[in-house]
Amino acid sequence: MRNLVSYSKVARFNLIASVELFDTRLMKLLSFLTRKQAWLSPSEVANEFSPNGSKVSARTVHRWFRTLREKGGLVYYPYPRANVLGLTDVLLTVHGLSDPRILSIVPFTASFNVEVSLDTGEPFIRQGYWIPAGAMGEFREFWKSAVDMGLIQEAESFPSRNTHFIFSPFEDMTTQEGSATWTGPPNNSYFMDFIQKDFRESFEVKLQKPILDAPLIIPLVVEHIWGYYSSRQVWQAVGQKKVNEVWRYAKGHRPRDFRRPGVALHFLQNQWNHLMQNFEEVFIQPRVFFDWPSLKNSTFLSVMMHVASSRAMLEAVLRLSERSIVTALKAGIKLDGTCHVSCFLASDQVAHVARIIGECHSGNTPPQIAIQDRAATLELFQPNFCKLDWGRFDPSTLSWTFDGHRHLEQLEKLKLHGPPRSTASVLSKILHPVDKARNKEQTAG
Numbered sequence: 247m248r249n250l251v252s253y254s255k256v257a258r259f260n261l262i263a264s265v266e267l268f269d270t271r272l273m274k275l276l277s278f279l280t281r282k283q284a285w286l287s288p289s290e291v292a293n294e295f296s297p298n299g300s301k302v303s304a305r306t307v308h309r310w311f312r313t314l315r316e317k318g319g320l321v322y323y324p325y326p327r328a329n330v331l332g333l334t335d336v337l338l339t340v341h342g343l344s345d346p347r348i349l350s351i352v353p354f355t356a357s358f359n360v361e362v363s364l365d366t367g368e369p370f371i372r373q374g375y376w377i378p379a380g381a382m383g384e385f386r387e388f389w390k391s392a393v394d395m396g397l398i399q400e401a402e403s404f405p406s407r408n409t410h411f412i413f414s415p416f417e418d419m420t421t422q423e424g425s426a427t428w429t430g431p432p433n434n435s436y437f438m439d440f441i442q443k444d445f446r447e448s449f450e451v452k453l454q455k456p457i458l459d460a461p462l463i464i465p466l467v468v469e470h471i472w473g474y475y476s477s478r479q480v481w482q483a484v485g486q487k488k489v490n491e492v493w494r495y496a497k498g499h500r501p502r503d504f505r506r507p508g509v510a511l512h513f514l515q516n517q518w519n520h521l522m523q524n525f526e527e528v529f530i531q532p533r534v535f536f537d538w539p540s541l542k543n544s545t546f547l548s549v550m551m552h553v554a555s556s557r558a559m560l561e562a563v564l565r566l567s568e569r570s571i572v573t574a575l576k577a578g579i580k581l582d583g584t585c586h587v588s589c590f591l592a593s594d595q596v597a598h599v600a601r602i603i604g605e606c607h608s609g610n611t612p613p614q615i616a617i618q619d620r621a622a623t624l625e626l627f628q629p630n631f632c633k634l635d636w637g638r639f640d641p642s643t644l645s646w647t648f649d650g651h652r653h654l655e656q657l658e659k660l661k662l663h664g665p666p667r668s669t670a671s672v673l674s675k676i677l678h679p680v681d682k683a684r685n686k687e688q689t690a691g
Contacts, residue, residue, distance in 0.1 A: 320535070333646070363616050438564050461639075546620075550613065
């Protein structure tokens with residue numbers, strides 16, 4: 247009997263431990279994480295998470311995290327409010343790119359995509375930035391200069407409120423074989439409630455009290471949260487940095503108080519824990535970032551659209567999210583109805599989403615709908631295209647450094663030396679429309 251019990255325990259352990267990437271239990275775990283306004287450890291998850299009505303241990307949760315990381319590149323972190331850090335969320339659209347190195351000059355990048363307009367068929371670049379509040383003028387001047395120098399054809403910037411993510415229940419939107427699916431509209435009211443709450447509150451882009459009280463969190467901690475799935479991994483990374491100068495920013499402490507090993511790191515951890523206890527003051531929500539492109543039958547669709555009011559915007563976004571796996575909303579700062587929405591969805595839902603956009607859009611010009619060119623995005627991508635240099639924040643002056651003059655000098659160098667030959671094949675996919683027309687004329691001639 248004892249051997250039978252032992253065998254039963256081993257069999258159950260193997261069943262729990264051996265899971266594939268899109269196993270329903272793992273997808274339920276991800277959904278659970280997105281619907282808790284906190285950054286949970288495996289132990290905290292185990293206390294509340296009950297897939298299929300049964301509890302799992304912290305060890306099992308940790309093992310599942312590791313599986314998601316190894317097989318799907320999982321990143322799980324608290325997504326900061328850019329405005330609380332003194333940064334403006336800006337979406338840049340670039341047409342007629344001639345040298346991709348321009349995309350890495352301004353070190354405040356957050357995202358990158360090559361997209362294709364469904365209206366004109368023209369490809370273009372979409373790049374997200376978090377720009378210091380006082381540097382928007384210099385940022386716009388940088389891209390105006392890029393146009394004047396002939397490095398790009400056109401650049402359009404869209405400053406927005408903080409980006410909100412709506413995560414449909416992953417277990418309902420994916421199959422265990424790794425394919426995107428749609429079986430019916432999910433209940434995403436949880437996300438709409440806190441977006442609506444966010445819209446009702448005042449919005450200002452400036453360093454706010456939680457960060458003013460703990461300024462070292464920006465250059466020493468925030469840099470690391472984007473690359474991991476647990477706080478333990480983050481603190482291991484922070485501990486490898488020089489934290490000897492922490493005492494300069496610790497009120498009521500002297501340098502000798504921080505001489506013992508680990509004291510400075512413990513001080514930072516206490517400040518971080520205080521931010522976690524007041525989660526929604528500093529963070530919008532937890533974000534689950536995953537290797538979604540590995541999901542078959544999936545694509546990214548985006549739209550820049552205008553609706554009659556902020557209420558109409560929320561109704562439109564809710565409808566779009568009900569057809570999508572992940573939906574991201576960038577609402578204009580003034581909440582005037584202009585917004586950018588991106589949807590990661592099953593490919594067979596594109597037509598449904600396009601119809602919803604058509605029904606909700608109320609602007610004088612048509613909505614700008616595009617889909618991601620996944621191959622071009624991967625081929626053109628460089629790490630600096632979506633990397634913010636958190637070291638640009640000076641905790642002693644409580645300010646960000648945006649070196650507009652230096653950025654313009656780098657533009658001049660690109661203009662002088664021209665693009666590298668190795669990028670020619672990639673850039674042929676995103677040529678200036680006039681150049682394409684000229685090439686056709688020359689071919690005909």
